[in-house]
Amino acid sequence: MPTLKDIAKLAHVDISTVSRALNDSPYVHPNTKKRILEAANELKYHSNSTKEVFTTGKVHAVGIIIPNAKLNIFMDFIQQAELQADAVNYDVIVCLSNDDGEKEKRLLQKMRAGLVDGIIIASTGDNNSLLEDINSSGTPIVQIFREVDQNLDSISIDYSKSVETAFNVLIEKDCKQIGLVNGPICDISYKNKSEAYQRLATNYDLPIIVQNTKDYPKSFVNAGYNLAKKLLKASPNIDAILTANDPEALGVTKYLNDQNIPIPEKIKVISLAGSTLSDLLPIKVSATVFPIDEVSLHALSLIISKVEKLDRDSPLKHLKVNVEYISRMTC
Structure with missing residues (x-):
């Protein structure tokens, strides 16, 4: 089976140039690329894929x-x-x-x-x-x-709609202190969630109770656990928590269980980014599910x-x- 070294030798170029040409790099001169592809075809090196790149310019x-x-x-x-x-x-x-x-x-x-x-x-x-x-x-x-x-x-x-949907569910269940466990607001998706949450809390004349991660955590599960702890310390009468994603929801529910706080009787939890993980958690979390x-x-x-x-x-x-x-x- 021919190698890149064989093609390089036949085309009188170095191996790195062969690699770039076979990947259709724009940084290889068209004449050099043509010579390399012709050498590859002659040696029957992945002849179908190189011929396709040569004739269509696409790798599909x-x-x-x-x-x-x-x-x-x-x-x-x-x-x-x-x-x-x-x-x-x-x-x-x-x-x-x-x-x-x-x-x-x-x-x-x-x-x-x-x-x-x-x-x-x-x-x-x-x-x-x-x-x-x-x-x-x-x-x-x-x-x-x-x-x-x-x-x-x-x-x-539509992150704003996601927050609005979950928030309205909690309002219908007569929740009065709804907290948000969020990600870093430098991320536009988490920023949108935070803004929508604060707007809704203000509209319903409810306290704004938010905990954001400072940056992207190594573990959103651990972040959810630690932020739930901070949330409950700052607002011990909280009766509902929105989480930005499923891993945070897992961390939140774990903390609540460790504190023997019954879910959903005492505190309700909704994830704002439901994924297939929602069906795999020990406690199946209610969620606004992404299509x-x-x-x-x-x-x-x-x-x-x-x-x-x-x-x-x-x-x-x-x-x-x-x-x-x-x-x-x-x-």
Whole structure:
């Protein structure tokens, strides 16, 4: 079986140039790229894929950059996206940024070098200029869950509606002190949740009881546990807690159980980002559930239509999908 070294020798270039050319990097001169692809075809090195890149300029792969896949909505998203991409003969390449702007930058630079045809990203917000540059250079970008750049397409959740839906459920159950255990407000999704919560609490003339993480925690479960402790210390008469996501809900319910506080009789709990984890928890948490299949279908359809240049002249899309409230054991 021929190797990159064999192709480099035949094309009279170094191995790194061969690698970039086979990944359709824009940083390889067209004549050099042609010579390398012809050498690869001559040696029958992955002849189908190299021929496809040579003739179409596409690798039929979509890159997905998400913060993590720790039993959350991002995990659910990549599972759905992989199935939907496979149905239209596209592959999915998943990378985790860990919400680190520098790591995200490295991943984007590698993907733009020809590894994928388009990129779906839940961005940190630290690399907007790079994202716009990649998008304008011909590799389309679609944001998911976090609409951090108005100049790029996005498929997100109506977070305000999510909070409003859960808040109204608690109001109907005559809750008077509703707290929020949230993530870092530097993240647009958590900021939106915090703003919606404070607006609703003010409208209902209820106290504002919020605990945010300072940054992205290593464990949202531990963060939920510790923030619930702070919440109860500051407001011991609290009768309901909204959590920004399912892992935080797990931490909150664990703390309440450790304190022998009955759920939902004494304190009700609702997650504002229900995922498949909701069905796996020891205490099944009531939640506003994200329609992940709808989000992934919209995101995949949009990115592939841009890759295939089916909607070249269409305006920017900023789609927000609604959630559904599901009552379980905690409310």
